[in-house]
Ligand code: MBD
């Protein structure tokens with residue numbers, strides 16, 4: 412038995428009421444989007460003959476995702492973050508903003524307010540005994556090949572166990588998170604440790620969804636970047652280290668051919684001494700090309716709730732909830 416009620420006048424009128432079409436208040440865009448969203452889901456329930464058990468299991472899963480703040484983790488896993496990138500790429504192409512280092516997703520683990528340094532930063536706190544020393548460096552240039560001095564390069568990455576400071580409470584504050592301003596040659600350099608890939612926690616709601624699709628929740632070893640400079644288009648990107656089993660099998664779909672970078676083992680004594688390191692290390696070189704733009708809104712990252720960003724705003728919102 413298959414019932415189909417979606418196209419009946421009762422259901423179609425009901426959808427309009429749900430979306431507030433008969434109300435003067437509210438927000439028109441919200442009404443349009445909720446109308447479309449609920450309609451699509453009603454139709455899906457009809458078409459797939461979704462049972463009550465299935466429906467309430469889904470509600471429960473959404474509650475679990477929210478409880479554990481995992482929507483930001485499921486989002487890249489279901490390709491939404493990469494889809495938004497594909498749209499931004501298409502918008503850039505249409506506006507003839509071509510060239511430059513490709514963007515790729517921010518992910519859910521950025522924290523604002525990392526320590527700022529000029530030219531060089533040590534990013535690790537020296538506490539990760541399994542961490543292999545990484546020398547990460549590169550030059551920021553514009554699309555004509557001119558070095559961009561004073562560019563703001565924000566870098567964040569995981570430790571040797573795939574954990575990020577702030578979210579992983581065993582790490583010190585801002586471990587493996589730094590902002591480096593490029594020097595007169597447009598160069599940035601960081602001493603850090605080679606990150607490991609991140610894996611979605613076993614048994615977490617995001618893992619439940621991925622397993623139901625026969626998929627894994629692994630990311631390759633990677634390093635995140637925000638790069639900005641006046642007169643240039645803000646860049647959100649990351650590099651994936653070559654040779655990781657997941658380099659081209661990233662659950663978050665962030666890999667792009669141009670962003671796969673090798674880590675080269677260096678054991679030359681003179682180089683080790685010159686860089687004041689204790690022994691052999693791995694060097695990762697990532698040069699960055701920025702598009703030029705005069706548009707102010709393209710020069711900064713898009714707004715998004717981020718850890719430790721706009722803390723004053725958040726505090727005042729909380730203050731507003733006090734009950735008399
Ligand atoms: C990460 O480190 C990450 O970058 C993304 C996109 C998802 C989960 C963990």
Ligand code: FE
Pocket residue numbers: 518520609633635
């Ligand atoms: Fe990450």
